[in-house]
Amino acid sequence: MSFLEILFSAGTLSQVLMGLSRTTILFIVSSGLTLILGVLRIPNIAHGSLYMIGAFSAYSVISFLGGGGFAFCVAMVVAPLVVAAIGFVMERGFFSYLYEREHLMLLLLTFSFALIFGDLVKILWGTEFRSIEAPALIQGSAEILGLPVPYYNLFLLAVGPFIAVFLWLVVNRTKIGKISRAAAVDAEMVSAVGINVGWVFAFTFVLGCFLAGLGGALIAPMTSVSLGMDHSLIMEAFLIVIMGGLGNVWGALLGSLIFGLAQSLGIMVWPQFGIVFPYLAVVVVLSFRPKGLLRSVW
Amino acid sequence: MKKMAGFLAVVVLTFFLAASGVAGDTIKVGIVDTYTGPVTTYTYDVRDGFKMAADRINAKGGVLGKKIEFVIRDDTFKSDVGLAMAKELILKENVDILMGTINSATALAISDLCRKEKVPFLVTFSKSGKITGEKGHRYVFNMNENTDMIGRATATAFAKKRYVKYWIAGDDYEYGHAIADAIWSHLKALNPKVQLVGQSWWKMRETDFNPYITQILAAKPDFVIVATGGGSMVNFQKAAQATGFNKRVPFYQHTGIELSTLMPQGQNAPEGVFGTANYLFYYPDTKVNKSFADDFQKLYGRHPKSGALYGYMTAQFIAMAYGKAGKVDKEKFIDALEGMTLDSPIGKLEVRACDHQIVLPMFYGVTKKSTKYEFLVGSDLVSIAGKDYMPTCEEIRKVRAK
Numbered sequence: 001m002s003f004l005e006i007l008f009s010a011g012t013l014s015q016v017l018m019g020l021s022r023t024t025i026l027f028i029v030s031s032g033l034t035l036i037l038g039v040l041r042i043p044n045i046a047h048g049s050l051y052m053i054g055a056f057s058a059y060s061v062i063s064f065l066g067g068g069g070f071a072f073c074v075a076m077v078v079a080p081l082v083v084a085a086i087g088f089v090m091e092r093g094f095f096s097y098l099y100e101r102e103h104l105m106l107l108l109l110t111f112s113f114a115l116i117f118g119d120l121v122k123i124l125w126g127t128e129f130r131s132i133e134a135p136a137l138i139q140g141s142a143e144i145l146g147l148p149v150p151y152y153n154l155f156l157l158a159v160g161p162f163i164a165v166f167l168w169l170v171v172n173r174t175k176i177g178k179i180s181r182a183a184a185v186d187a188e189m190v191s192a193v194g195i196n197v198g199w200v201f202a203f204t205f206v207l208g209c210f211l212a213g214l215g216g217a218l219i220a221p222m223t224s225v226s227l228g229m230d231h232s233l234i235m236e237a238f239l240i241v242i243m244g245g246l247g248n249v250w251g252a253l254l255g256s257l258i259f260g261l262a263q264s265l266g267i268m269v270w271p272q273f274g275i276v277f278p279y280l281a282v283v284v285v286l287s288f289r290p291k292g293l294l295r296s297v298w
Numbered sequence: 299m300k301k302m303a304g305f306l307a308v309v310v311l312t313f314f315l316a317a318s319g320v321a322g323d324t325i326k327v328g329i330v331d332t333y334t335g336p337v338t339t340y341t342y343d344v345r346d347g348f349k350m351a352a353d354r355i356n357a358k359g360g361v362l363g364k365k366i367e368f369v370i371r372d373d374t375f376k377s378d379v380g381l382a383m384a385k386e387l388i389l390k391e392n393v394d395i396l397m398g399t400i401n402s403a404t405a406l407a408i409s410d411l412c413r414k415e416k417v418p419f420l421v422t423f424s425k426s427g428k429i430t431g432e433k434g435h436r437y438v439f440n441m442n443e444n445t446d447m448i449g450r451a452t453a454t455a456f457a458k459k460r461y462v463k464y465w466i467a468g469d470d471y472e473y474g475h476a477i478a479d480a481i482w483s484h485l486k487a488l489n490p491k492v493q494l495v496g497q498s499w500w501k502m503r504e505t506d507f508n509p510y511i512t513q514i515l516a517a518k519p520d521f522v523i524v525a526t527g528g529g530s531m532v533n534f535q536k537a538a539q540a541t542g543f544n545k546r547v548p549f550y551q552h553t554g555i556e557l558s559t560l561m562p563q564g565q566n567a568p569e570g571v572f573g574t575a576n577y578l579f580y581y582p583d584t585k586v587n588k589s590f591a592d593d594f595q596k597l598y599g600r601h602p603k604s605g606a607l608y609g610y611m612t613a614q615f616i617a618m619a620y621g622k623a624g625k626v627d628k629e630k631f632i633d634a635l636e637g638m639t640l641d642s643p644i645g646k647l648e649v650r651a652c653d654h655q656i657v658l659p660m661f662y663g664v665t666k667k668s669t670k671y672e673f674l675v676g677s678d679l680v681s682i683a684g685k686d687y688m689p690t691c692e693e694i695r696k697v698r699a700k
Contacts, residue, residue: 009516010516011512011513011516014512015509015512015513018506018508018509018512019509021508022506022509025506118334118335119334122334122338127336127338127339127342128339128558128561128562128600129336129339129529129532129558129562130562131532131536131562131563131564131566133564133566134540139540139566140540140542141540141541141542147512147515147516148511148512148515148541148542148543148546149508149512149541150508150537150540150541152540153508219505222505222506222508222533222536222537222540223505223506223532223533223536224529224532224533224536224562226336226339226529226532227334227335227336227338228335228336228503228529229336229503229505229529231503232501232502232503232504232505233505263509264509267498267509267510267513268509268513268516271467271496271497271498271499271510271513271514272496272497272498272499273499274498274499274500274509274510274513275470275499275500275501
């Protein structure tokens with residue numbers, strides 16, 4: 001097969017769709033991470049654990065309501081809110097006392113949160129693998145040029161742009177969004193003009209955690225909800241954030257796109273070594289733009 | 299005054315430590331295993347199965363008038379941690395035997411330590427063929443199936459089928475590659491017509507299998523060997539169900555018909571997946587198996603999985619071997635355990651004398667919806683006798699000589 005034939009084959013289209021749906025999850029999670037990193041300067045290692053708690057909470061809500069489309073919709077709202085509430089307690093109860101200290105202290109605290117959350121999940125939900133069903137409407141798969149594309153992936157493709165627009169509106173069109181952008185550049189100056197930076201920080205942290213929970217809830221129907229799902233994600237999320245430019249939400253979007261597509265197209269080109277492609281992309285990007293693709297706020 | 303109190307505390311502590319070290323009237327088993335993270339779904343079963351059997355033995359007065367006591371250490375899936383804990387158990391806790399580890403690297407490291415320290419080590423979940431193969435020795439026993447045995451059993455089952463074009467896909471770590479290599483080398487030997495059209499390897503704990511699945515479908519193989527373990531078992535089956543993969547191409551997974559894989563998915567697991575397993579609580583449908591499964595369920599509120607059987611029978615083997623040895627002695631224990639047989643919930647098991655590998659049956663079948671349970675079960679089950687999928691003693695001697 002010539003290169004052009006591969007490029008325009010049915011395989012490519014379905015791989016691109018799969019890659020883009022993966023991008024959605026990666027973007028939701030890494031945009032939360034990068035927001036917190038940009039405004040609060042917290043490299044939140046517990047972000048993956050919050051994503052895991054989001055998935056487990058969605059599982060609990062759905063099994064409590066007995067499954068079905070309604071339970072799924074409720075879970076997609078309640079699970080991120082649960083995680084957001086945890087985030088609120090984390091920020092007000094712990095991090096807010098540590099902003100004056102060096103970054104290492106914050107890093108250690110997030111790391112200890114990651115360990116504590118891991119054990120808490122084990123105590124609360126047990127050790128069995130859990131699984132959530134997507135609502136009947138989006139189960140199964142569509143056939144595109146002879147290859148299956150699950151409806152759930154298409155659903156994610158539709159959700160992605162909504163989240164991106166929502167984030168754009170919050171950051172650019174609301175007062176608190178504008179303040180948080182200003183706080184990201186110079187928190188001291190913002191408080192000097194009489195704005196309570198503490199609450200801006202709390203808002204940003206809670207929003208970031210909400211996104212982690214939403215990512216976890218959204219991925220749950222595709223995979224098993226299990227201990228350890230935090231580890232596999234947190235590294236990818238950090239790579240994306242670094243690749244996109246620390247603290248830059250659009251950088252996170254760009255990074256997620258590169259990461260997701262490099263993976264799915266890499267699998268098509270060389271399935272045996274598909275896993276190296278996203279990491280290779282990170283290496284290439286960082287060797288040309290060591291500070292990330294878009295402007296870092298650090 | 300303060301100094302005095304400190305001195306007293308040291309004296310008391312030393313006394314306690316010394317007392318715990320002597321341990322005259324118990325048989326002390328040290329368990330090193332992973333009790334954090336996703337593999338706990340397997341290791342908790344081993345621990346609970348072991349505890350169930352040990353409690354029963356102790357209730358009847360123990361062995362040689364001594365109770366079986368056990369101390370547990372969590373290695374957090376890290377081999378250096380596991381090795382340090384094994385050392386601590388041998389040197390400080392003075393354990394009579396060690397058991398455990400789901401991590402093959404940890405098992406091999408502890409096995410090496412036990413060879414030097416001359417302490418018996420019973421492996422309860424690691425599946426590396428090296429444990430009783432090339433790295434085997436007098437002090438190590440493997441109490442569950444290994445990758446080489448899985449390869450032989452699976453190859454025997456598929457050699458008769460007319461599939462020609464195979465695809466291999468799996469977790470990119472030792473267990474995945476070991477299973478795939480073992481199946482492929484034995485299958486190729488039994489049926490020279492088979493060809494490998496491609497491979498895909500994904501990272502451990504991959505969450506999104508859809509891009510891999512479409513790639514495999516585009517290549518149109520006749521059959522796919524999926525070498526996954528742990529969380530990937532469920533994840534892959536969910537992706538297969540969402541894409542209809544199982545309806546387009548048949549595929550096989552070791553433990554694909556097992557409870558740990560099927561129960562989480564409820565009614566929504568894919569049907570027609572080929573799989574093997576060493577323990578199913580509903581098969582064989584015998585009185586002993588049923589009573590074991592019921593007792594376990596009563597105690598712990600869940601169905602036993604394969605780990606429960608491994609833990610349960612390991613405790614029984616330990617008790618029997620000490621009974622036969624007549625005293626608590628490490629060398630006599632090994633001599634007694636060699637060649638020992640036991641009536642277990644799944645039939646007669648034997649600890650083979652030549653390589654210390656347990657001989658146990660393997661069940662082969664396909665996933666199917668059940669009228670009795672809320673999850674899919676293995677159906678069309680066939681039992682492959684242990685002796686039919688073991689490497690011969692001669693083969694073991696050869697790999698060990700290398």
